[in-house]
Amino acid sequence: MHDVAVVGGGPAGSRTAALLARDHDVVVVEEHRRSGTPMQCAGLVTDDVIKLSGVKPDILSTILGADVVFPDGTVVPVRSKGPIARAIDREDLDSKIAGSAMDAGAEFMYGTKYISHTVSDRVSMTTSSGTVESELIVGADGHSSAVARSIPGSRPAEYLRGIQADVSVRMEHQDRFRVYLGSALAPGFFTWEIPCGDFTRVGLCTSWSAGPPMDNLKALLRKVGAEDRVVGLHSGKIPLHQRGDTVADRTALVGDAACQVKPVSGGGLYLGLTAAGLLSDVLSDSIRDGDFTKKRLSAYANDCDKAFGSELRKGWRLRRMFVRMSDEDLNAAGRYASREDVRAALDGIDIDHPSGVVADVMRHPSTVLSAIPLMLRCIV
Ligand SMILES: Cc1cc2nc3c(=O)[nH]c(=O)nc-3n(C[C@H](O)[C@H](O)[C@H](O)COP(=O)(O)OP(=O)(O)OC[C@H]3O[C@@H](n4cnc5c(N)ncnc54)[C@H](O)[C@@H]3O)c2cc1C
Numbered sequence: 001m002h003d004v005a006v007v008g009g010g011p012a013g014s015r016t017a018a019l020l021a022r023d024h025d026v027v028v029v030e031e032h033r034r035s036g037t038p039m040q041c042a043g044l045v046t047d048d049v050i051k052l053s054g055v056k057p058d059i060l061s062t063i064l065g066a067d068v069v070f071p072d073g074t075v076v077p078v079r080s081k082g083p084i085a086r087a088i089d090r091e092d093l094d095s096k097i098a099g100s101a102m103d104a105g106a107e108f109m110y111g112t113k114y115i116s117h118t119v120s121d122r123v124s125m126t127t128s129s130g131t132v133e134s135e136l137i138v139g140a141d142g143h144s145s146a147v148a149r150s151i152p153g154s155r156p157a158e159y160l161r162g163i164q165a166d167v168s169v170r171m172e173h174q175d176r177f178r179v180y181l182g183s184a185l186a187p188g189f190f191t192w193e194i195p196c197g198d199f200t201r202v203g204l205c206t207s208w209s210a211g212p213p214m215d216n217l218k219a220l221l222r223k224v225g226a227e228d229r230v231v232g233l234h235s236g237k238i239p240l241h242q243r244g245d246t247v248a249d250r251t252a253l254v255g256d257a258a259c260q261v262k263p264v265s266g267g268g269l270y271l272g273l274t275a276a277g278l279l280s281d282v283l284s285d286s287i288r289d290g291d292f293t294k295k296r297l298s299a300y301a302n303d304c305d306k307a308f309g310s311e312l313r314k315g316w317r318l319r320r321m322f323v324r325m326s327d328e329d330l331n332a333a334g335r336y337a338s339r340e341d342v343r344a345a346l347d348g349i350d351i352d353h354p355s356g357v358v359a360d361v362m363r364h365p366s367t368v369l370s371a372i373p374l375m376l377r378c379i380v
Helices: 011-020 047-053 090-104 214-223 269-289 294-323 327-338 340-346 354-362 372-379
Strands: 002-007 026-030 059-063 065-069 075-079 085-088 107-110 114-119 123-127 130-139 155-167 176-180 191-196 199-207 230-243 251-253
Touching: 002 011, 002 123, 002 269, 011 026, 011 047, 011 090, 011 269, 026 090, 026 130, 047 085, 047 090, 047 269, 059 191, 075 327, 075 340, 085 090, 085 191, 090 107, 130 269, 155 214, 199 214, 199 230, 230 294, 251 269, 251 294, 269 294, 327 340
Parallel strands: 002 026, 002 130, 026 107, 065 176, 130 251
Antiparallel strands: 059 085, 065 075, 114 123, 123 130, 155 199, 155 230, 176 191, 191 199
Protein backbone atom coordinates (compact mmCIF):
# COMPACT_ATOMS: atom_id res chain seq x y z
CA MET A 1 0.00 0.00 0.00
CA HIS A 2 1.23 3.50 -0.88
CA ASP A 3 1.32 6.39 1.56
CA VAL A 4 -0.15 8.82 -0.97
CA ALA A 5 -1.88 8.38 -4.33
CA VAL A 6 -1.95 11.58 -6.37
CA VAL A 7 -4.51 11.79 -9.18
CA GLY A 8 -3.15 14.03 -11.94
CA GLY A 9 0.42 14.56 -13.12
CA GLY A 10 0.05 18.29 -13.89
CA PRO A 11 2.12 20.90 -12.05
CA ALA A 12 0.15 20.81 -8.78
CA GLY A 13 0.08 17.01 -8.57
CA SER A 14 3.66 16.46 -9.68
CA ARG A 15 5.01 19.13 -7.34
CA THR A 16 3.09 17.63 -4.41
CA ALA A 17 4.52 14.24 -5.35
CA ALA A 18 8.06 15.64 -5.70
CA LEU A 19 7.93 17.12 -2.19
CA LEU A 20 6.35 14.06 -0.56
CA ALA A 21 8.36 11.36 -2.33
CA ARG A 22 11.53 12.35 -0.53
CA ASP A 23 10.21 10.66 2.62
CA HIS A 24 7.13 8.70 1.58
CA ASP A 25 5.84 6.13 -0.88
CA VAL A 26 3.99 8.12 -3.56
CA VAL A 27 2.21 7.05 -6.74
CA VAL A 28 0.87 9.43 -9.39
CA VAL A 29 -2.02 8.31 -11.61
CA GLU A 30 -2.11 10.29 -14.88
CA GLU A 31 -4.49 9.53 -17.71
CA HIS A 32 -2.24 10.86 -20.47
CA ARG A 33 0.94 9.23 -21.74
CA ARG A 34 3.10 12.01 -20.29
CA SER A 35 2.87 15.19 -18.26
CA GLY A 36 2.44 18.50 -20.09
CA THR A 37 0.14 17.45 -22.92
CA PRO A 38 -2.39 18.48 -24.00
CA MET A 39 -1.19 21.97 -23.08
CA GLN A 40 -3.85 24.42 -21.82
CA CYS A 41 -1.94 27.54 -20.82
CA ALA A 42 -0.62 30.90 -21.95
CA GLY A 43 2.56 30.14 -20.02
CA LEU A 44 2.89 33.56 -18.43
CA VAL A 45 4.44 33.25 -14.97
CA THR A 46 6.51 35.20 -12.46
CA ASP A 47 9.93 34.20 -11.24
CA ASP A 48 8.26 33.15 -7.98
CA VAL A 49 6.31 30.50 -9.89
CA ILE A 50 9.53 29.18 -11.38
CA LYS A 51 11.08 29.05 -7.90
CA LEU A 52 8.05 27.25 -6.46
CA SER A 53 8.15 24.68 -9.26
CA GLY A 54 11.60 23.51 -8.17
CA VAL A 55 12.75 23.23 -11.81
CA LYS A 56 14.03 25.49 -14.60
CA PRO A 57 11.62 25.58 -17.54
CA ASP A 58 12.69 26.98 -20.90
CA ILE A 59 12.03 30.73 -21.00
CA LEU A 60 10.76 32.06 -24.33
CA SER A 61 10.62 35.78 -23.47
CA THR A 62 10.94 38.20 -20.57
CA ILE A 63 8.03 40.55 -20.08
CA LEU A 64 8.44 44.11 -18.78
CA GLY A 65 4.95 45.41 -19.43
CA ALA A 66 1.70 45.31 -21.35
CA ASP A 67 -0.45 47.43 -23.63
CA VAL A 68 -4.05 47.25 -22.47
CA VAL A 69 -6.51 48.18 -25.25
CA PHE A 70 -10.00 49.33 -24.23
CA PRO A 71 -13.11 48.87 -26.42
CA ASP A 72 -12.88 52.46 -27.78
CA GLY A 73 -9.25 51.90 -28.80
CA THR A 74 -7.65 53.71 -25.85
CA VAL A 75 -4.31 52.06 -25.17
CA VAL A 76 -2.95 52.14 -21.62
CA PRO A 77 0.71 51.14 -21.55
CA VAL A 78 1.88 49.57 -18.30
CA ARG A 79 5.64 49.38 -17.90
CA SER A 80 7.95 48.07 -15.25
CA LYS A 81 11.69 48.58 -14.81
CA GLY A 82 12.25 44.92 -14.08
CA PRO A 83 10.73 41.68 -15.39
CA ILE A 84 7.12 41.23 -14.33
CA ALA A 85 6.73 37.83 -15.95
CA ARG A 86 8.32 35.23 -18.23
CA ALA A 87 6.67 33.42 -21.09
CA ILE A 88 7.68 29.83 -20.52
CA ASP A 89 7.40 26.55 -22.37
CA ARG A 90 4.57 25.08 -20.32
CA GLU A 91 4.97 21.52 -21.62
CA ASP A 92 8.59 21.68 -20.59
CA LEU A 93 7.63 22.95 -17.11
CA ASP A 94 5.17 20.12 -16.54
CA SER A 95 7.49 17.42 -17.77
CA LYS A 96 10.39 18.76 -15.67
CA ILE A 97 8.29 18.89 -12.48
CA ALA A 98 7.17 15.30 -13.14
CA GLY A 99 10.82 14.37 -13.74
CA SER A 100 11.78 15.89 -10.39
CA ALA A 101 9.05 13.81 -8.69
CA MET A 102 10.39 10.65 -10.34
CA ASP A 103 13.91 11.57 -9.25
CA ALA A 104 12.60 11.89 -5.70
CA GLY A 105 11.19 8.36 -5.96
CA ALA A 106 7.55 8.84 -7.01
CA GLU A 107 6.07 6.16 -9.25
CA PHE A 108 4.10 7.48 -12.26
CA MET A 109 1.30 5.37 -13.72
CA TYR A 110 0.89 7.08 -17.11
CA GLY A 111 -2.01 6.16 -19.36
CA THR A 112 -4.06 5.33 -16.25
CA LYS A 113 -7.39 6.99 -15.63
CA TYR A 114 -8.86 7.48 -12.15
CA ILE A 115 -12.44 6.23 -12.11
CA SER A 116 -13.57 6.35 -8.46
CA HIS A 117 -12.42 5.63 -4.93
CA THR A 118 -13.75 4.53 -1.58
CA VAL A 119 -12.50 5.54 1.87
CA SER A 120 -12.49 3.08 4.77
CA ASP A 121 -9.41 2.16 6.82
CA ARG A 122 -7.56 3.05 3.62
CA VAL A 123 -8.21 4.61 0.19
CA SER A 124 -9.07 2.11 -2.49
CA MET A 125 -8.95 3.65 -5.96
CA THR A 126 -10.43 2.08 -9.06
CA THR A 127 -8.46 3.00 -12.19
CA SER A 128 -8.37 1.91 -15.79
CA SER A 129 -5.31 -0.21 -14.85
CA GLY A 130 -6.73 -1.83 -11.71
CA THR A 131 -6.94 -0.99 -8.01
CA VAL A 132 -4.50 1.31 -6.25
CA GLU A 133 -4.46 1.37 -2.43
CA SER A 134 -3.07 4.17 -0.27
CA GLU A 135 -3.43 5.89 3.08
CA LEU A 136 -4.29 9.21 1.41
CA ILE A 137 -5.59 10.44 -1.93
CA VAL A 138 -4.77 13.83 -3.48
CA GLY A 139 -7.06 15.17 -6.18
CA ALA A 140 -4.81 17.15 -8.51
CA ASP A 141 -6.91 16.26 -11.53
CA GLY A 142 -7.53 19.75 -12.80
CA HIS A 143 -10.56 21.86 -13.63
CA SER A 144 -13.13 19.06 -13.90
CA SER A 145 -11.79 17.07 -10.97
CA ALA A 146 -13.51 13.74 -10.46
CA VAL A 147 -11.88 13.43 -7.04
CA ALA A 148 -13.49 16.75 -6.01
CA ARG A 149 -16.89 15.30 -6.83
CA SER A 150 -16.36 12.78 -3.99
CA ILE A 151 -16.48 15.71 -1.51
CA PRO A 152 -20.11 16.78 -1.15
CA GLY A 153 -20.61 20.42 -2.21
CA SER A 154 -17.08 20.86 -3.59
CA ARG A 155 -17.28 22.67 -6.94
CA PRO A 156 -16.33 25.92 -8.69
CA ALA A 157 -18.74 28.85 -8.61
CA GLU A 158 -17.92 29.61 -12.24
CA TYR A 159 -15.99 28.31 -15.22
CA LEU A 160 -14.28 30.38 -17.89
CA ARG A 161 -13.75 29.07 -21.41
CA GLY A 162 -10.23 29.55 -22.76
CA ILE A 163 -8.89 29.15 -26.29
CA GLN A 164 -5.47 29.93 -27.72
CA ALA A 165 -3.65 29.72 -31.04
CA ASP A 166 0.11 29.62 -31.50
CA VAL A 167 0.82 31.72 -34.60
CA SER A 168 4.03 31.86 -36.58
CA VAL A 169 4.39 35.61 -36.20
CA ARG A 170 7.22 37.32 -34.34
CA MET A 171 5.93 40.25 -32.28
CA GLU A 172 7.90 43.43 -32.81
CA HIS A 173 8.34 43.98 -29.06
CA GLN A 174 9.40 40.83 -27.27
CA ASP A 175 9.20 42.45 -23.84
CA ARG A 176 5.53 43.32 -23.69
CA PHE A 177 2.21 41.68 -24.38
CA ARG A 178 -1.10 43.08 -25.55
CA VAL A 179 -4.51 42.69 -23.97
CA TYR A 180 -7.89 43.63 -25.50
CA LEU A 181 -10.90 44.25 -23.29
CA GLY A 182 -14.51 44.38 -24.43
CA SER A 183 -17.56 42.33 -25.36
CA ALA A 184 -16.70 42.05 -29.07
CA LEU A 185 -13.62 39.90 -28.51
CA ALA A 186 -13.75 38.57 -24.96
CA PRO A 187 -17.08 38.95 -23.15
CA GLY A 188 -16.45 38.64 -19.42
CA PHE A 189 -12.67 38.40 -19.62
CA PHE A 190 -9.83 39.52 -21.93
CA THR A 191 -7.57 38.52 -24.81
CA TRP A 192 -3.79 38.19 -24.92
CA GLU A 193 -0.95 38.25 -27.42
CA ILE A 194 2.23 37.00 -25.79
CA PRO A 195 5.61 37.17 -27.55
CA CYS A 196 7.43 33.83 -27.53
CA GLY A 197 10.35 34.52 -29.88
CA ASP A 198 9.50 33.32 -33.37
CA PHE A 199 5.89 32.64 -32.50
CA THR A 200 3.12 34.40 -30.59
CA ARG A 201 0.44 32.99 -28.30
CA VAL A 202 -2.86 34.60 -29.25
CA GLY A 203 -5.75 33.67 -27.01
CA LEU A 204 -8.69 34.69 -24.91
CA CYS A 205 -11.08 33.62 -22.20
CA THR A 206 -14.78 34.34 -21.98
CA SER A 207 -17.54 33.92 -19.44
CA TRP A 208 -19.17 30.51 -19.75
CA SER A 209 -22.51 32.12 -20.63
CA ALA A 210 -20.98 33.65 -23.79
CA GLY A 211 -20.87 30.21 -25.43
CA PRO A 212 -18.02 28.49 -27.31
CA PRO A 213 -15.25 31.06 -28.00
CA MET A 214 -14.01 29.89 -31.43
CA ASP A 215 -15.64 32.81 -33.27
CA ASN A 216 -14.04 35.23 -30.82
CA LEU A 217 -10.64 33.69 -31.49
CA LYS A 218 -11.17 33.95 -35.27
CA ALA A 219 -12.08 37.63 -34.84
CA LEU A 220 -8.98 38.21 -32.72
CA LEU A 221 -6.74 36.43 -35.24
CA ARG A 222 -8.22 38.61 -38.01
CA LYS A 223 -7.61 41.72 -35.90
CA VAL A 224 -3.94 40.87 -35.41
CA GLY A 225 -3.52 39.69 -39.03
CA ALA A 226 -2.61 36.12 -38.13
CA GLU A 227 -5.61 34.06 -39.35
CA ASP A 228 -3.51 32.09 -41.83
CA ARG A 229 -0.50 31.66 -39.51
CA VAL A 230 -1.95 29.26 -36.94
CA VAL A 231 0.44 26.42 -36.05
CA GLY A 232 -1.23 25.14 -32.87
CA LEU A 233 -4.57 25.36 -31.14
CA HIS A 234 -5.35 24.78 -27.44
CA SER A 235 -8.48 25.14 -25.39
CA GLY A 236 -9.43 24.62 -21.77
CA LYS A 237 -11.58 25.54 -18.84
CA ILE A 238 -10.66 27.66 -15.85
CA PRO A 239 -12.48 27.01 -12.55
CA LEU A 240 -13.09 30.02 -10.33
CA HIS A 241 -13.99 30.37 -6.66
CA GLN A 242 -14.12 27.16 -4.66
CA ARG A 243 -17.43 26.31 -3.08
CA GLY A 244 -17.31 23.68 -0.35
CA ASP A 245 -14.40 21.86 1.26
CA THR A 246 -11.00 21.03 -0.19
CA VAL A 247 -10.44 18.23 2.33
CA ALA A 248 -12.30 15.19 3.62
CA ASP A 249 -11.20 12.07 5.50
CA ARG A 250 -8.02 10.79 3.78
CA THR A 251 -8.64 13.21 0.90
CA ALA A 252 -7.29 16.60 -0.21
CA LEU A 253 -7.58 18.70 -3.38
CA VAL A 254 -4.84 20.87 -4.88
CA GLY A 255 -4.45 23.16 -7.90
CA ASP A 256 -7.36 23.67 -10.30
CA ALA A 257 -9.18 20.79 -8.58
CA ALA A 258 -9.44 23.13 -5.57
CA CYS A 259 -10.10 26.25 -7.73
CA GLN A 260 -6.74 27.70 -6.69
CA VAL A 261 -6.88 30.19 -9.54
CA LYS A 262 -6.73 34.00 -9.48
CA PRO A 263 -10.24 35.13 -10.49
CA VAL A 264 -9.05 38.28 -12.24
CA SER A 265 -6.26 36.85 -14.37
CA GLY A 266 -7.13 33.12 -14.59
CA GLY A 267 -3.56 32.30 -13.52
CA GLY A 268 -3.39 29.09 -11.50
CA LEU A 269 0.26 28.12 -11.35
CA TYR A 270 1.34 30.38 -8.50
CA LEU A 271 -1.49 29.31 -6.21
CA GLY A 272 -1.39 25.64 -7.20
CA LEU A 273 2.34 25.38 -6.59
CA THR A 274 2.12 27.35 -3.33
CA ALA A 275 -0.65 24.99 -2.19
CA ALA A 276 1.42 21.94 -3.20
CA GLY A 277 4.09 23.02 -0.70
CA LEU A 278 1.54 23.57 2.05
CA LEU A 279 -0.21 20.27 1.32
CA SER A 280 2.96 18.20 1.34
CA ASP A 281 3.85 19.54 4.81
CA VAL A 282 0.44 18.68 6.25
CA LEU A 283 0.33 15.24 4.63
CA SER A 284 3.82 14.44 5.89
CA ASP A 285 2.72 15.23 9.45
CA SER A 286 -0.47 13.25 9.01
CA ILE A 287 1.48 10.18 7.81
CA ARG A 288 3.94 10.54 10.67
CA ASP A 289 1.11 10.60 13.22
CA GLY A 290 -1.13 8.07 11.42
CA ASP A 291 -3.98 10.62 11.55
CA PHE A 292 -5.82 10.90 8.24
CA THR A 293 -9.01 12.54 9.47
CA LYS A 294 -10.63 15.54 7.86
CA LYS A 295 -9.96 17.43 11.09
CA ARG A 296 -6.23 16.82 10.76
CA LEU A 297 -6.16 17.65 7.03
CA SER A 298 -8.06 20.89 7.68
CA ALA A 299 -4.68 22.36 8.66
CA TYR A 300 -3.97 22.44 4.90
CA ALA A 301 -7.16 24.37 4.14
CA ASN A 302 -6.31 26.81 6.96
CA ASP A 303 -2.74 27.25 5.69
CA CYS A 304 -4.04 27.99 2.18
CA ASP A 305 -6.48 30.51 3.60
CA LYS A 306 -3.68 32.26 5.46
CA ALA A 307 -1.40 32.23 2.42
CA PHE A 308 -3.81 33.44 -0.27
CA GLY A 309 -7.42 33.37 0.96
CA SER A 310 -7.72 37.11 1.25
CA GLU A 311 -6.20 37.65 -2.22
CA LEU A 312 -8.69 35.16 -3.69
CA ARG A 313 -11.67 36.76 -1.97
CA LYS A 314 -10.67 40.23 -3.21
CA GLY A 315 -10.13 38.86 -6.69
CA TRP A 316 -13.54 37.22 -6.69
CA ARG A 317 -15.23 40.48 -5.65
CA LEU A 318 -13.42 42.27 -8.48
CA ARG A 319 -14.48 39.59 -10.93
CA ARG A 320 -18.14 39.98 -9.93
CA MET A 321 -17.76 43.71 -10.52
CA PHE A 322 -15.92 43.22 -13.83
CA VAL A 323 -18.60 40.98 -15.37
CA ARG A 324 -21.20 43.63 -14.69
CA MET A 325 -19.26 46.31 -16.59
CA SER A 326 -20.47 47.38 -20.03
CA ASP A 327 -18.08 48.46 -22.79
CA GLU A 328 -18.91 52.08 -21.85
CA ASP A 329 -17.86 51.36 -18.25
CA LEU A 330 -14.63 49.82 -19.53
CA ASN A 331 -13.97 52.89 -21.69
CA ALA A 332 -14.47 55.11 -18.64
CA ALA A 333 -12.03 52.89 -16.77
CA GLY A 334 -9.58 53.25 -19.67
CA ARG A 335 -9.77 57.05 -19.44
CA TYR A 336 -9.17 56.83 -15.70
CA ALA A 337 -6.28 54.41 -16.08
CA SER A 338 -4.69 56.73 -18.70
CA ARG A 339 -4.14 59.43 -16.08
CA GLU A 340 -0.47 59.90 -15.27
CA ASP A 341 -1.00 59.52 -11.51
CA VAL A 342 -2.93 56.27 -11.93
CA ARG A 343 -0.43 54.98 -14.50
CA ALA A 344 2.34 55.60 -11.99
CA ALA A 345 0.49 53.38 -9.52
CA LEU A 346 0.16 50.68 -12.18
CA ASP A 347 3.84 50.49 -13.03
CA GLY A 348 6.04 48.13 -11.02
CA ILE A 349 3.79 45.14 -11.10
CA ASP A 350 3.56 42.04 -8.91
CA ILE A 351 1.05 39.85 -10.68
CA ASP A 352 1.03 37.25 -7.92
CA HIS A 353 0.05 39.70 -5.16
CA PRO A 354 -2.10 42.33 -6.84
CA SER A 355 -3.87 43.57 -3.70
CA GLY A 356 -0.80 45.50 -2.55
CA VAL A 357 -1.64 48.15 -5.10
CA VAL A 358 -5.11 48.79 -3.66
CA ALA A 359 -3.91 51.26 -1.06
CA ASP A 360 -2.08 53.33 -3.70
CA VAL A 361 -5.01 53.34 -6.06
CA MET A 362 -7.58 54.09 -3.36
CA ARG A 363 -5.83 57.36 -2.63
CA HIS A 364 -7.26 58.69 -5.88
CA PRO A 365 -10.50 60.61 -5.64
CA SER A 366 -12.38 58.77 -8.39
CA THR A 367 -13.67 56.18 -6.01
CA VAL A 368 -16.25 54.75 -8.39
CA LEU A 369 -13.47 53.48 -10.60
CA SER A 370 -10.88 52.91 -7.95
CA ALA A 371 -10.90 49.15 -8.35
CA ILE A 372 -10.34 49.20 -12.11
CA PRO A 373 -6.61 49.86 -12.04
CA LEU A 374 -6.27 46.95 -9.69
CA MET A 375 -8.00 44.79 -12.26
CA LEU A 376 -5.68 45.99 -14.97
CA ARG A 377 -2.77 45.31 -12.77
CA CYS A 378 -4.06 41.81 -12.08
CA ILE A 379 -4.59 41.21 -15.78
CA VAL A 380 -1.01 41.96 -16.67
C1 LIG B 1 -6.27 29.03 -21.95
C2 LIG B 1 -5.60 29.00 -20.61
C3 LIG B 1 -4.51 29.83 -20.35
C4 LIG B 1 -3.89 29.81 -19.11
N1 LIG B 1 -2.81 30.61 -18.90
C5 LIG B 1 -2.18 30.61 -17.69
C6 LIG B 1 -1.03 31.41 -17.46
O1 LIG B 1 -0.55 32.11 -18.35
N2 LIG B 1 -0.45 31.38 -16.22
C7 LIG B 1 -0.95 30.60 -15.21
O2 LIG B 1 -0.42 30.62 -14.09
N3 LIG B 1 -2.02 29.82 -15.40
C8 LIG B 1 -2.64 29.78 -16.61
N4 LIG B 1 -3.73 28.97 -16.82
C9 LIG B 1 -4.19 28.11 -15.72
C10 LIG B 1 -3.25 26.92 -15.56
O3 LIG B 1 -3.05 26.28 -16.80
C11 LIG B 1 -3.83 25.95 -14.53
O4 LIG B 1 -4.16 26.68 -13.37
C12 LIG B 1 -2.86 24.83 -14.20
O5 LIG B 1 -2.66 23.99 -15.29
C13 LIG B 1 -3.40 23.99 -13.04
O6 LIG B 1 -2.52 22.95 -12.76
P1 LIG B 1 -3.07 21.59 -12.12
O7 LIG B 1 -1.91 20.71 -11.94
O8 LIG B 1 -3.93 21.92 -10.98
O9 LIG B 1 -4.07 21.01 -13.22
P2 LIG B 1 -3.76 20.50 -14.69
O10 LIG B 1 -2.60 21.21 -15.27
O11 LIG B 1 -5.06 20.59 -15.42
O12 LIG B 1 -3.36 18.98 -14.49
C14 LIG B 1 -4.34 18.04 -14.15
C15 LIG B 1 -3.85 16.68 -14.59
O13 LIG B 1 -4.77 15.69 -14.16
C16 LIG B 1 -4.96 14.74 -15.19
N5 LIG B 1 -6.27 14.10 -15.00
C17 LIG B 1 -7.49 14.69 -15.05
N6 LIG B 1 -8.46 13.79 -14.82
C18 LIG B 1 -7.83 12.60 -14.61
C19 LIG B 1 -8.29 11.28 -14.31
N7 LIG B 1 -9.60 10.98 -14.18
N8 LIG B 1 -7.37 10.30 -14.16
C20 LIG B 1 -6.05 10.57 -14.28
N9 LIG B 1 -5.55 11.79 -14.57
C21 LIG B 1 -6.43 12.79 -14.72
C22 LIG B 1 -4.88 15.58 -16.47
O14 LIG B 1 -4.55 14.77 -17.57
C23 LIG B 1 -3.78 16.57 -16.12
O15 LIG B 1 -2.50 16.10 -16.48
C24 LIG B 1 -4.37 28.96 -18.07
C25 LIG B 1 -5.46 28.12 -18.33
C26 LIG B 1 -6.07 28.13 -19.59
C27 LIG B 1 -7.24 27.21 -19.84
